Amino acid sequence: MSTDFKLDMTMMFAYHDALRRDLKQISQMEARSDGWELFETLLHVHHTAEDDALWPVVRDAVGGRPDDLELLDAMAAEHATLGPLLETIAAARAAGESAPHARAELATKLREHLTHEENAALPLIDDTLTEEQWMSFGRAATERVAPNMPQYLPWLLDGADEDTTARILRLIPEPVQQTYRAEWQPAYAGKDWWAASSP
Numbered sequence: 001m002s003t004d005f006k007l008d009m010t011m012m013f014a015y016h017d018a019l020r021r022d023l024k025q026i027s028q029m030e031a032r033s034d035g036w037e038l039f040e041t042l043l044h045v046h047h048t049a050e051d052d053a054l055w056p057v058v059r060d061a062v063g064g065r066p067d068d069l070e071l072l073d074a075m076a077a078e079h080a081t082l083g084p085l086l087e088t089i090a091a092a093r094a095a096g097e098s099a100p101h102a103r104a105e106l107a108t109k110l111r112e113h114l115t116h117e118e119n120a121a122l123p124l125i126d127d128t129l130t131e132e133q134w135m136s137f138g139r140a141a142t143e144r145v146a147p148n149m150p151q152y153l154p155w156l157l158d159g160a161d162e163d164t165t166a167r168i169l170r171l172i173p174e175p176v177q178q179t180y181r182a183e184w185q186p187a188y189a190g191k192d193w194w195a196a197s198s199p
Helices: 010-028 034-053 055-062 066-094 100-128 131-157 162-169 174-189
Strands: none
Touching: 010 034, 010 100, 010 131, 010 162, 034 055, 034 066, 034 131, 055 066, 055 100, 055 131, 066 100, 131 162, 131 174
């Protein structure tokens, strides 16, 4: 993760890394799985939180600067291209098919989007938002992911390095950290998320 930000981007980069990690599994996925269901849910949560609680705030902050507005339009458009691919994969799963072309296109488009966001949109956010505005987005995103927190937190930290793990856990109240270590992480680690599941 780049440290050339005044705002703390740890959670954003960790989220992106977790999505990229799952794309490796998705490329090999031949059937419905709980891992796919969790990925799909958390991708939707992440992008709707940005669409509803981040991009409009950034749009207000940049004023009428055409290049910045064009970038924000691109972020929304890139999110929108992923929805039909997810629907295609879901329909294929329901029919007992694996949709290899849709899965490959999803992987390509999502990786491109994440890189674009990191290289262009996160620096814009860092340049234009106050810490309070950024923290407000963080709270809004946390509220959306809260119903999935027992799976989300160990999913987020699955494969993360020690520094990232420590930085993220420091953002979380101690009782939640304890629950993560004692219950959520062991339960997550003990499950084969990518094993085929029943429709």
